Amino acid sequence: MSAVFAPSGDAGATAPQAAPAPSPLLEICGLQAWYGGVQVLFGIDLEVAPGGITALLGANGAGKTTTLRAISHVLATRRGTIRFDGRDLLRLAAQDIVRLGVTHVPDGRGTFAQLSVEENLQLGGYTLRSRADVAQRIEAVYAMFPKLATRRWQQAGTLSGGEQQMVAIGRALMPRPRLILLDEPSFGLAPLVVRDIFETLRGIVADSGVSVLLVEQNVNLALDLADRAALIDVGRVVVSGRAADLRRDDTVRQVYLGY
Amino acid sequence: MTITSSIHPDARVLAPAAPARGGSAALALPALLILAGAAATFLFSGYQLLLAANIVAYAIAILGLNLLAGYNGQISLGHGAFLAIGGYATAILMSRFGVPYWLAVPLCGLVTMVVGFLVAIPALRLEMLYLALATFALAVAVPQLAKNKLVSGWTGGVDGLSLPRIRPWSALGLDVDQTVYVYTLLVAIVAFALVVNLLRGRVGRALEAIRDHPVAAETMAIDVRFFKTAAFGVSAFLTGTAGGLGAIATAFVSPDSYAFFLSITLMVGAVVGGFRSVYGALFGGAFIVLMPNYAERLSQGAPWAIYGACTILVMLVMPSGLAGLVRAAIDRWRTRAR
Amino acid sequence: MNEFIHQLSTGLVLGCVYASLALALVMIHQTTGLVNFAQGEMAMASTYLAWTLVAHGMPYWPAFALTVALSFVAGMGIERVLIRRFDGAPAHAVIIVMIGLMILIDGLVGWIFGYDVRTVDSPFEKTAWLAAGPLSAHEAGIGLVTLLLMALVFAFFRFTRLGLAMRAAALTPLSSRLVGINVGLMLALGWGIAAAIGAVSGMLTAPIVYLDPNMMLNVIIYAFAGALLGGITNPWGAVVGGLAIGVAENLAGAYLVGTDLKLVFVLAVIVAVLTIRPQGLFGRRLVTRV
Numbered sequence: 001m002s003a004v005f006a007p008s009g010d011a012g013a014t015a016p017q018a019a020p021a022p023s024p025l026l027e028i029c030g031l032q033a034w035y036g037g038v039q040v041l042f043g044i045d046l047e048v049a050p051g052g053i054t055a056l057l058g059a060n061g062a063g064k065t066t067t068l069r070a071i072s073h074v075l076a077t078r079r080g081t082i083r084f085d086g087r088d089l090l091r092l093a094a095q096d097i098v099r100l101g102v103t104h105v106p107d108g109r110g111t112f113a114q115l116s117v118e119e120n121l122q123l124g125g126y127t128l129r130s131r132a133d134v135a136q137r138i139e140a141v142y143a144m145f146p147k148l149a150t151r152r153w154q155q156a157g158t159l160s161g162g163e164q165q166m167v168a169i170g171r172a173l174m175p176r177p178r179l180i181l182l183d184e185p186s187f188g189l190a191p192l193v194v195r196d197i198f199e200t201l202r203g204i205v206a207d208s209g210v211s212v213l214l215v216e217q218n219v220n221l222a223l224d225l226a227d228r229a230a231l232i233d234v235g236r237v238v239v240s241g242r243a244a245d246l247r248r249d250d251t252v253r254q255v256y257l258g259y
Numbered sequence: 260m261t262i263t264s265s266i267h268p269d270a271r272v273l274a275p276a277a278p279a280r281g282g283s284a285a286l287a288l289p290a291l292l293i294l295a296g297a298a299a300t301f302l303f304s305g306y307q308l309l310l311a312a313n314i315v316a317y318a319i320a321i322l323g324l325n326l327l328a329g330y331n332g333q334i335s336l337g338h339g340a341f342l343a344i345g346g347y348a349t350a351i352l353m354s355r356f357g358v359p360y361w362l363a364v365p366l367c368g369l370v371t372m373v374v375g376f377l378v379a380i381p382a383l384r385l386e387m388l389y390l391a392l393a394t395f396a397l398a399v400a401v402p403q404l405a406k407n408k409l410v411s412g413w414t415g416g417v418d419g420l421s422l423p424r425i426r427p428w429s430a431l432g433l434d435v436d437q438t439v440y441v442y443t444l445l446v447a448i449v450a451f452a453l454v455v456n457l458l459r460g461r462v463g464r465a466l467e468a469i470r471d472h473p474v475a476a477e478t479m480a481i482d483v484r485f486f487k488t489a490a491f492g493v494s495a496f497l498t499g500t501a502g503g504l505g506a507i508a509t510a511f512v513s514p515d516s517y518a519f520f521l522s523i524t525l526m527v528g529a530v531v532g533g534f535r536s537v538y539g540a541l542f543g544g545a546f547i548v549l550m551p552n553y554a555e556r557l558s559q560g561a562p563w564a565i566y567g568a569c570t571i572l573v574m575l576v577m578p579s580g581l582a583g584l585v586r587a588a589i590d591r592w593r594t595r596a597r
Numbered sequence: 598m599n600e601f602i603h604q605l606s607t608g609l610v611l612g613c614v615y616a617s618l619a620l621a622l623v624m625i626h627q628t629t630g631l632v633n634f635a636q637g638e639m640a641m642a643s644t645y646l647a648w649t650l651v652a653h654g655m656p657y658w659p660a661f662a663l664t665v666a667l668s669f670v671a672g673m674g675i676e677r678v679l680i681r682r683f684d685g686a687p688a689h690a691v692i693i694v695m696i697g698l699m700i701l702i703d704g705l706v707g708w709i710f711g712y713d714v715r716t717v718d719s720p721f722e723k724t725a726w727l728a729a730g731p732l733s734a735h736e737a738g739i740g741l742v743t744l745l746l747m748a749l750v751f752a753f754f755r756f757t758r759l760g761l762a763m764r765a766a767a768l769t770p771l772s773s774r775l776v777g778i779n780v781g782l783m784l785a786l787g788w789g790i791a792a793a794i795g796a797v798s799g800m801l802t803a804p805i806v807y808l809d810p811n812m813m814l815n816v817i818i819y820a821f822a823g824a825l826l827g828g829i830t831n832p833w834g835a836v837v838g839g840l841a842i843g844v845a846e847n848l849a850g851a852y853l854v855g856t857d858l859k860l861v862f863v864l865a866v867i868v869a870v871l872t873i874r875p876q877g878l879f880g881r882r883l884v885t886r887v
Binding site for chain 3: 566
């Protein structure tokens with residue numbers, strides 16, 4: 001069961017009451033998941049609204065990465081409901097989920113280390129119909145990450161951590177997704193590099209309207225960047241609401257965020 | 260898809276035979292087998308005894324292969340080479356130097372062991388797949404090596420070598436065939452006892468640790484190089500000895516006796532019998548000697564088709580082979596008896 | 598000098614035979630990470646299929662095409678039904694299964710067709726104009742087909758989307774799924790294409806080594822050696838390796854060690870490559886993280 005902060009009635013920016021809340025892009029109800037015989041998720045309830053960034057927070061092993069893997073179906077055993085744009089994701093194979101518009105940047109980046117940057121991006125565009133389209137999207141990605149353009153033909157495994165993260169995000173952006181699942185982009189990166197990437201991310205979200213579900217251990221950064229946030233503890237969502245609210249709340253900060 | 264050496268989900272099935280539960284029960288099975296083996300001396304004769312001797316000899320060879328590939332994870336598709344070395348060494352010792360057979364066989368085991376140590380030097384550096392490839396090539400090259408002009412003065416080249424016939428233990432009332440069989444059986448008892456003892460304690464665990472988690476084993480102060488080399492040596496010793504036993508049983512060795520497919524046959528026997536089991540070697544030996552006997556009537560190709568089918572089936576549905584089946588049956592009989 | 602050229606050209610022709618089978622090995626390795634021990638026997642079975650079709654009256658090239666197509670399907674089937682089950686099993690398991698497959702196919706073909714050695718006509722006899730210098734029409738034909746195969750495989754991996762996807766599926770299956778690649782299909786296709794290449798190799802080889810169930814046994818060893826020497830991650834590396842082995846084997850056999858030590862020579866090459874430089878001359882070293 002999740003405790004949701006009452007969004008309306010507070011001082012602060014709220015939508016005028018006449019406009020209805022947009023239906024969630026991603027809806028997760030009672031999601032349970034297992035790795036082999038071990039249960040990791042015990043009933044996740046989560047909503048991701050279209051546009052903007054939603055952060056998924058929690059300690060190590062709480063189930064954040066598992067949640068993302070459950071959504072993109074690179075994890076075998078799941079039970080519950082996952083709905084994207086009204087479509088049931090549970091029945092779909094991983095490759096079809098990509099075609100629906102959900103891409104996933106896994107933890108550890110998942111770049112094809114032995115292939116070049118260009119080839120990584122080409123693979124990102126695997127589900128696109130025409131070569132021309134792929135080429136166009138690659139140029140668009142290079143426009144977002146100019147640094148990568150200079151390293152087009154370099155083997156991805158030889159890039160710096162920050163550049164590999166750019167490749168990973170760029171690859172996820174190739175098929176014009178509606179939702180990107182982003183798993184710990186700050187991992188192993190220097191703070192300046194992370195800030196850089198997050199800035200770019202913010203820009204991308206603003207420009208293209210893509211939604212992001214962001215898993216992060218770095219709470220400050222995440223709450224800074226995100227619009228909404230949810231906190232997972234031992235496989236369940238315990239708190240969710242607007243990022244700004246979570247930042248301000250003392251109890252949440254002390255009990256769950258540790259400061 | 261890259262192959263990872265992670266533990267198969269059915270690891271418990273692939274686990275070695277549980278250490279013998281103490282006391283008399285542990286000795287029951289070996290005692291039974293020894294009695295049965297001894298009884299065979301008088302129950303069978305002639306050609307059947309030859310088959311029996313072959314089964315026991317191959318069991319020793321497969322035991323060697325099991326030790327190296329099953330327990331220690333160093334897969335070898337070329338163990339026929341060790342059979343060949345043992346067989347030829349015995350033949351040369353007996354026909355050229357007049358060494359009596361009961362000395363020649365253990366000696367050839369030692370000779371093969373030395374070769375095993377030599378082979379281990381490059382082999383240690385190869386990972387599983389490459390080791391399989393290299394030993395595969397070895398198996399193919401062996402017959403050519405035996406035929407080659409450079410050594411054919413010793414090996415008899417294409418024609419092979421005959422061994423002098425063994426003098427029977429007439430004092431015990433045994434004819435030649437029975438003598439060969441009993442001698443083979445005695446060697447087998449010693450060999451199996453040796454291996455069971457070896458695998459029971461620290462050595463067995465070290466070998467398996469190296470197989471399953473080579474990097475972790477190294478950090479646990481297990482001298483990986485030592486154990487892997489030793490495994491090769493002991494494995495070669497066993498298989499070489501088996502080669503010698505085979506040679507005295509047929510009283511003849513030639514390059515054709517050790518064709519490429521022999522190495523494959525040994526592997527099949529090891530897998531079907533039970534890859535990580537000492538007793539599996541017995542089942543394996545019986546399988547590879549007896550099955551072709553019958554299948555050959557169908558066609559020359561039938562034994563191979565059956566070998567192949569059985570190997571695949573075993574890997575698919577019963578990875579612990581015939582030994583596992585027997586163990587499961589015994590366990591079920593035990594629980595029902597309670 | 599004439600003798601030397603003759604040995605050289607024979608070596609090159611044999612090298613093409615090894616190279617074509619080595620290409621099949623490369624295909625499977627690049628797409629599934631496995632070295633298919635049964636590749637030779639699969640090629641042999643395809644060749645018997647072609648021979649049966651021709652013996653029943655089908656003209657050569659249609660039989661060739663049909664055999665390639667059927668081999669493709671069979672290869673995909675074997676991967677899907679058998680090999681796929683060992684995904685994630687310990688490393689030795691799939692090797693043993695491939696060995697089992699090898700002898701199963703050998704035994705089945707021997708059972709059905711017997712072990713008599715049959716002679717097979719070359720399809721290139723009709724096109725005698727192909728003969729060039731010391732090479733007969735068939736030998737020239739083998740050379741051309743091998744080069745064509747190599748070009749096709751190279752182009753496939755380098756320039757096509759599917760080729761890239763298949764490489765990716767072998768390298769990083771998880772990330773491949775995340776970009777929408779059907780990894781299972783890629784694996785099956787890899788085996789299918791390799792089986793098709795093997796079929797071509799077998800059908801080219803049969804006129805030279807004659808048709809019998811064990812015809813590919815020696816070839817596969819040389820093909821392994823060639824693929825390892827050139828680098829099993831690399832189509833043209835494998836071809837160069839195969840050619841080199843063919844020439845070296847022939848020259849060594851004629852001038853150095855005598856024909857009856859050829860296999861020993863190959864063994865020495867394999868062990869040398871694996872211990873000194875496992876990735877071969879042109880291959881790429883794949884470092885596995887501990």
